[in-house]
Amino acid sequence: MGGTQTYVTEYQQLDRACLGLGRQDEETAYYFFNEAHGLFKIPRDEYENLRKAYSNDRTKKLKLPLKIICKYRELVMPEFDDNMNEAKIHYLTEGAIHPVDNYSFNFLLEQDYEYAKENLEGLTKLRYGERKRNIAILINPISGKQEAYNIYKTKLRPLLKATRMNYKVYKTDGPDFVDRWVSKLKFKQRTYDEIQETNKEGENESSLICEYTDIVIIGGDGLLALYLNSCYKHHFFDTLIKIPICILPGGTGNALAMDLGGNNIFDLCMNFLRCETIEGDIIRADFEDSKKSILCTALSWGFPSKVIESSSDWRGCLGASRYTACGAKEVLCAGGPWNMRSHHLTKVEHNPGLPDDITRTLISKRKIEEDKETDEENLKEQAAVPIIESEEIKSDKSCYTSNLSYKLVKTDSMKGHNIYKGEFDIKQDQICESDDENIERMSQLGAIINQKDEIDWENIDLKQVSVMVLTTHECRRSGTKDIFAPFSRINDGKMFLCGFKECSKVEMLMMMAKVSAGHGNQVKMSKYFHQEVKQIRIHPRADTSFNIDGEIYESENVIVTCLPKMINLFGKPYDLE
Numbered sequence: 001m002g003g004t005q006t007y008v009t010e011y012q013q014l015d016r017a018c019l020g021l022g023r024q025d026e027e028t029a030y031y032f033f034n035e036a037h038g039l040f041k042i043p044r045d046e047y048e049n050l051r052k053a054y055s056n057d058r059t060k061k062l063k064l065p066l067k068i069i070c071k072y073r074e075l076v077m078p079e080f081d082d083n084m085n086e087a088k089i090h091y092l093t094e095g096a097i098h099p100v101d102n103y104s105f106n107f108l109l110e111q112d113y114e115y116a117k118e119n120l121e122g123l124t125k126l127r128y129g130e131r132k133r134n135i136a137i138l139i140n141p142i143s144g145k146q147e148a149y150n151i152y153k154t155k156l157r158p159l160l161k162a163t164r165m166n167y168k169v170y171k172t173d174g175p176d177f178v179d180r181w182v183s184k185l186k187f188k189q190r191t192y193d194e195i196q197e198t199n200k201e202g203e204n205e206s207s208l209i210c211e212y213t214d215i216v217i218i219g220g221d222g223l224l225a226l227y228l229n230s231c232y233k234h235h236f237f238d239t240l241i242k243i244p245i246c247i248l249p250g251g252t253g254n255a256l257a258m259d260l261g262g263n264n265i266f267d268l269c270m271n272f273l274r275c276e277t278i279e280g281d282i283i284r285a286d287f288e289d290s291k292k293s294i295l296c297t298a299l300s301w302g303f304p305s306k307v308i309e310s311s312s313d314w315r316g317c318l319g320a321s322r323y324t325a326c327g328a329k330e331v332l333c334a335g336g337p338w339n340m341r342s343h344h345l346t347k348v349e350h351n352p353g354l355p356d357d358i359t360r361t362l363i364s365k366r367k368i369e370e371d372k373e374t375d376e377e378n379l380k381e382q383a384a385v386p387i388i389e390s391e392e393i394k395s396d397k398s399c400y401t402s403n404l405s406y407k408l409v410k411t412d413s414m415k416g417h418n419i420y421k422g423e424f425d426i427k428q429d430q431i432c433e434s435d436d437e438n439i440e441r442m443s444q445l446g447a448i449i450n451q452k453d454e455i456d457w458e459n460i461d462l463k464q465v466s467v468m469v470l471t472t473h474e475c476r477r478s479g480t481k482d483i484f485a486p487f488s489r490i491n492d493g494k495m496f497l498c499g500f501k502e503c504s505k506v507e508m509l510m511m512m513a514k515v516s517a518g519h520g521n522q523v524k525m526s527k528y529f530h531q532e533v534k535q536i537r538i539h540p541r542a543d544t545s546f547n548i549d550g551e552i553y554e555s556e557n558v559i560v561t562c563l564p565k566m567i568n569l570f571g572k573p574y575d576l577e
């Protein structure tokens with residue numbers, strides 16, 4: 001438990017946020033609920049006094065030594081018995097693997113019970129409307145220091161077990177795993193209008209899209225990028241991409257997870273359980289020649305790309321310091337003896353006139369496609385996605401997966417884990433698109449936002465720029481204090497162009513040191529710049545590459561557009577200072 005401690009408080013103080021006075025039957029111990037602090041043990045001889053005072057006059061002053069025995073931030077699941085006015089609460093503490101504890105309380109007053117029920121239910125969300133949450137967990141075993149599976153096992157799994165949620169765990173087995181996995185999702189395509197209509201009837205949009213209600217990604221930014229882009233490729237991003245995503249920091253940099261509170265994984269898991277989401281901004285990069293579109297949260301070129309490229313060989317052994325070590329090496333070995341102009345650009349242009357409601361425009365104009373029947377060939381291929389763990393609470397009839405449309409077949413076992421293969425029901429609806437169709441759809445969407453010939457592009461002066469980054473969020477880095485863009489938040493609806501103006505190698509190292517200090521005070525330095533932008537066109541030199549959410553892409557003209565509030569993410573960004 002959260003450690004017992006005694007403190008004195010006034011009854012009046014408690015009363016403001018109290019959930020009710022309860023009694024635990026077997027041990028005849030007595031408890032008091034307080035929303036801010038959790039659960040209190042009341043000395044037995046004080047109980048009768050308190051009960052009388054509580055029943056007669058809720059504002060009466062009463063000084064009591066109270067023992068805190070549990071805090072709500074540790075609470076994971078309440079169960080209720082309306083006939084008995086009883087709440088059963090399951091607790092779990094941070095850092096412990098299976099310390100689930102149960103307490104049952106009978107509320108003395110019915111109104112207290114109702115009030116407590118309402119408040120306690122808000123602490124852990126087990127359903128979306130009538131539908132029980134059903135979670136897909138994607139783990140990249142080679143991310144960062146290869147701790148992703150361990151994070152799942154020690155942090156997330158105990159909470160999922162305690163709350164008896166349905167979930168399936170998938171380990172990636174290579175770079176194309178996520179793409180295969182997303183392409184095989186059991187997916188009910190709905191049009192935007194249908195979703196709006198359903199919302200009016202009070203149903204939750206995200207519960208209607210896919211067999212999973214929530215996606216958990218345990219890995220780095222690259223794994224999230226793979227997931228987003230696979231959604232975009234295989235299904236319309238305005239539907240599937242709305243399924244809320246929890247990113248637990250299992251990678252090296254974990255820039256986005258860190259900005260959502262990932263330095264405390266337990267708290268992030270609690271955000272997930274309580275369904276505390278924000279609407280995140282993403283970037284869409286449309287490559288002009290290859291007609292390829294990429295979704296991401298940060299994009300850079302020149303110096304940062306070189307650092308990412310050269311540090312990839314150190315994956316797994318140096319952790320986050322691989323970027324620092326390779327960054328310093330790149331600075332010292334760059335170009336001329338003093339100069340740090342490695343932006344590798346011929347031209348960068350800005351379109352300041354992009355409408356604010358671009359996202360809505362995209363959604364409403366998109367082409368509506370019909371679901372297609374699955375044929376046997378596709379079914380055979382679908383069965384190839386391995387599930388390493390699965391927990392399905394069979395008794396829950398409201399669970400989408402209990403309609404037998406998805407079967408698990410045990411095929412093997414590995415290090416004590418059973419390996420299953422998923423097989424889909426023959427009646428399953430699915431979308432199966434060829435690459436040509438995908439390209440066609442992307443270029444349709446692109447045509448809406450690009451319209452590049454009609455845009456009055458404003459040239460951005462590059463004469464004095466060393467490093468340029470486009471980002472929708474702070475870009476914190478795990479394992480260090482680095483914050484690259486301290487003024488940006490993933491849910492502020494904005495994209496920023498930021499970086500360092502032309503500087504000497506020594507100045508560059510100083511700037512890097514400022515970023516590493518994590519105070520955000522590089523913003524005050526004259527060599528640092530940032531500017532809000534909506535759409536940017538980049539003409540890179542042929543010998544450079546792009547770094548898009550930690551992955552390297554070849555040089556090509558690209559139009560980069562901010563899509564505000566496109567994805568739902570669990571967690572909470574830091575307050576702007």
Ligand SMILES: Nc1ncnc2c1ncn2[C@@H]1O[C@H](COP(=O)(O)OP(=O)(O)OP(=O)(O)O)[C@@H](O)[C@H]1O
Nearest residue numbers: 144172173174175219220221222251252253254550
């Ligand atoms: N089983 C696997 N074997 C080899 N590569 C994999 C596997 N699963 C995923 N990948 C590759 O791993 C990369 C993604 O790594 P990820 O972003 O999760 O970790 P990271 O690079 O260490 O962290 P960060 O991006 O936060 O710095 C992608 O390039 C993906 O293709």
